[in-house]
Amino acid sequence: MIKHSLITALLCLLAAPAFAQTTIIHAGKMIDVESGKVLQDQYIFVEDGVITNIGTKADVKAAKKDSAVKFIDLSKMTVLPGLSDSHVHLTSDGKTHGYKTLGVSLPRATINGVMNAEKTLMAGFTSVRNLGAPGFADIALMNAVDDGDVIGPRIIPAGRSLGITGGHCDSNLLPHKYKDKAGGGADGPWGVRTKVRENNKYGAKVIKFCGTGGVLSTGTKIGAQQYSFVEMKAIVDEAALLGLKVAVHAHGEDGINTAIRAGVDSVEHASFISDAGIKAAKERGTYLSMDIYVSDYILSEGEEAGILEESLAKERTVGKKQRERFQAAVRSGVNIAYGTDAGVYPHGLNARQLSYMVKWGMRPVQAVQTATIGNATLFGMQDKTGSISVGKFADIIAVDGDPLADIKELEDVDFVMKGGVVYKD
Numbered sequence: 001m002i003k004h005s006l007i008t009a010l011l012c013l014l015a016a017p018a019f020a021q022t023t024i025i026h027a028g029k030m031i032d033v034e035s036g037k038v039l040q041d042q043y044i045f046v047e048d049g050v051i052t053n054i055g056t057k058a059d060v061k062a063a064k065k066d067s068a069v070k071f072i073d074l075s076k077m078t079v080l081p082g083l084s085d086s087h088v089h090l091t092s093d094g095k096t097h098g099y100k101t102l103g104v105s106l107p108r109a110t111i112n113g114v115m116n117a118e119k120t121l122m123a124g125f126t127s128v129r130n131l132g133a134p135g136f137a138d139i140a141l142m143n144a145v146d147d148g149d150v151i152g153p154r155i156i157p158a159g160r161s162l163g164i165t166g167g168h169c170d171s172n173l174l175p176h177k178y179k180d181k182a183g184g185g186a187d188g189p190w191g192v193r194t195k196v197r198e199n200n201k202y203g204a205k206v207i208k209f210c211g212t213g214g215v216l217s218t219g220t221k222i223g224a225q226q227y228s229f230v231e232m233k234a235i236v237d238e239a240a241l242l243g244l245k246v247a248v249h250a251h252g253e254d255g256i257n258t259a260i261r262a263g264v265d266s267v268e269h270a271s272f273i274s275d276a277g278i279k280a281a282k283e284r285g286t287y288l289s290m291d292i293y294v295s296d297y298i299l300s301e302g303e304e305a306g307i308l309e310e311s312l313a314k315e316r317t318v319g320k321k322q323r324e325r326f327q328a329a330v331r332s333g334v335n336i337a338y339g340t341d342a343g344v345y346p347h348g349l350n351a352r353q354l355s356y357m358v359k360w361g362m363r364p365v366q367a368v369q370t371a372t373i374g375n376a377t378l379f380g381m382q383d384k385t386g387s388i389s390v391g392k393f394a395d396i397i398a399v400d401g402d403p404l405a406d407i408k409e410l411e412d413v414d415f416v417m418k419g420g421v422v423y424k425d
Contacts, residue, residue, distance in 0.1 A: 022045060022046070023046040023071075024063060025046065025417075029078045029079065030080070031403075032388070033368060033373045038404065042054055072425075076400075079388070081387050083123075084153075086375050088342040088343055090155070090343065091113040091133045091137045092344070094345040094346035094347065100305075101173075114150050117151065120350060121418060123348045132160065142156075143203075161209060167220060169182055170182045170185050208246075208247045209248055212226055212255035213251070233263070251272055260277065260286050266288070270322075271325065281334050287335040290325070291341040295323075297345035326357075330366075365404055368410075395417065397413050399414055
């Protein structure tokens with residue numbers, strides 16, 4: 001047995017190349033998201049999934065002499081870093097809402113996640129933050145992607161979302177006799193600390209909690225604060241001890257302000273954020289992740305998908321107001337993340353929000369920056385992803401047109417590479 005193993009090992013060594021293959025991408029135009037400039041005729045060198053050089057034709061000639069080189073010709077395309085989404089629900093189905101969700105088992109939700117992960121990557125999104133999933137399914141999905149068993153983006157999973165009893169993150173559809181309660185339900189400072197520890201135990205990479213009511217939950221007022229300052233601070237402090245960032249679902253002004261004061265890293269939705277809230281977020285470096293596309297889907301196709309009238313009525317009050325507050329946030333210069341709430345609407349359409357961000361006050365390059373280097377910084381991954389730079393993962397996409405002239409070009413991505421592997425060409 002030992003002799004056989006040694007022979008096998010030697011044969012593998014003989015068969016292996018003496019050097020790693022170098023891939024060189026010729027980018028006709030390349031968006032440098034850090035400077036906001038468009039660079040012409042760039043040659044991106046990739047080895048072992050990492051960008052090793054951004055060079056010239058002379059570098060290409062030298063590379064030919066030293067190693068086996070694979071060329072990818074994107075000379076007639078615009079190349080930019082892989083996009084990211086700071087707020088998705090990969091295990092959710094945009095066509096299954098309300099009472100329809102009661103028929104979705106945990107295994108089925110996990111299978112949804114497998115399908116939706118691939119759709120998301122093929123749309124050009126190479127990194128996502130998954131803010132809530134049942135039964136830690138998003139953590140299993142992350143592991144499957146990392147192991148190469150499932151095609152999908154890099155996933156930062158939250159596991160179960162924390163919420164008060166009867167709040168937006170609880171399960172409120174069934175009557176009392178069923179004793180239905182969400183896995184992340186917790187009350188009081190020690191209750192929430194325990195849930196943070198539990199999420200960390202099972203592999204969560206970010207903590208998400210519900211700080212106000214929400215649109216799609218029954219029996220909650222969209223602007224009403226959920227969790228006291230003491231409870232929110234306990235969540236943030238416990239997460240910090242474990243090296244985890246915190247995202248808060250918050251629509252209402254009081255909940256937003258309290259969460260910012262407690263030290264959250266990002267505010268999701270931020271629909272009714274006040275000028276004072278924007279100022280506080282700017283002073284603390286808090287990111288606002290405002291999903292200003294999803295309202296269109298909820299109001300046009302939500303009823304057919306099972307969204308209840310109670311939720312549709314709430315959305316009618318929030319959609320335009322959120323976009324107006326987004327406009328104010330852009331003018332202020334506060335940190336804005338690119339988060340869409342994909343899963344409320346079908347996955348793979350994540351880029352549709354970019355044109356809404358431009359319509360409501362951003363320049364196209366600013367919108368692209370939120371979905372690249374901006375989100376990477378929020379995720380704490382700016383040294384690994386978010387721009388086409390030496391030493392970072394080779395997460396690269398390309399489109400035929402110029403997205404800085406027409407941001408909708410990014411709704412139909414033509415080329416996708418993640419970690420040096422081409423998934424769409």
